[in-house]
Amino acid sequence: MNEIASVDQLWHSIHREAEIALARDPVFGASLSSTILDHPDFAGALAHRIGARLGRSAADRARFAQLATDAFASSPDLIDAASRDLQCIAVHDPAKTTLLPPLLNFKGYVALQAFRVSNWLWRRGRNDLALLMQSLSSDQLQVSIHPSASIGTSVFLDHATGIIIGAFAVIGDDVTILQNVTIGRKTSEPDRAPKIGSGVYLGGGSTIIGSVSVGDFAKIGAGAVVEHDVPAGCTAVGIPARLANCLEPDASA
Missing domain, CATH: 2.160.10.10 (Hexapeptide repeat proteins)
Known part of the structure; x- marks a missing residue:
């Protein structure tokens, strides 16, 4: 992927990859419904992924997914940044040329998007909740990024274990x-x-x-x-x- 696709183009590619994966391997594909195919857009799928990786209970997973949904609705630039981050993995990681595997499996990608939500909270004075998200990311994903940090786009956390910012x-x-x-x-x-x-x-x-x-x-x-x-x-x-x-x-x- 040499050019930056729009968020809609990105979502179309991810959705198509999920459909192909479902047809190729129904056992693996069964998990794609709640993760990808049941969502109307990239923001919904990404919010679900953040909740799934940070939450320790069903209630926590729903709560953090909703928090990410609120952040994305308030600041669409967060979704644009997430799109660029995902596309840069296909460019810089020689093992990946598709978008679905890093979205599903790369904890560094999810940790970076969780940081973007925590930074959104921090900038709105919701510091305690922002720090809670940092703590959960550190515990669950082994990536600790303070919510007051500033991070650009097209950023790749490769292997993403033991990263402290x-x-x-x-x-x-x-x-x-x-x-x-x-x-x-x-x-x-x-x-x-x-x-x-x-x-x-x-x-x-x-x-x-x-x-x-x-x-x-x-x-x-x-x-x-x-x-x-x-x-x-x-x-x-x-x-x-x-x-x-x-x-x-x-x-x-």
């Missing part, structure tokens, strides 16, 4: 974050949180800590610990991180 962190568009990544502050001041540019790749186990700016299209290597700025287009590797593929290859990160 702290309060007031800023993440741009088209960012890929692998497992066990930590992005957080050293102090309590909001302006001391990391700022991650667009097109950035954060390798597994990397840590970005403090008042750090990571420039557009930079790459952070697996296990790197970044405590200083990384210019746009550079690669940071090691502990402490050092810069590579830059004009100043020996500079420290």
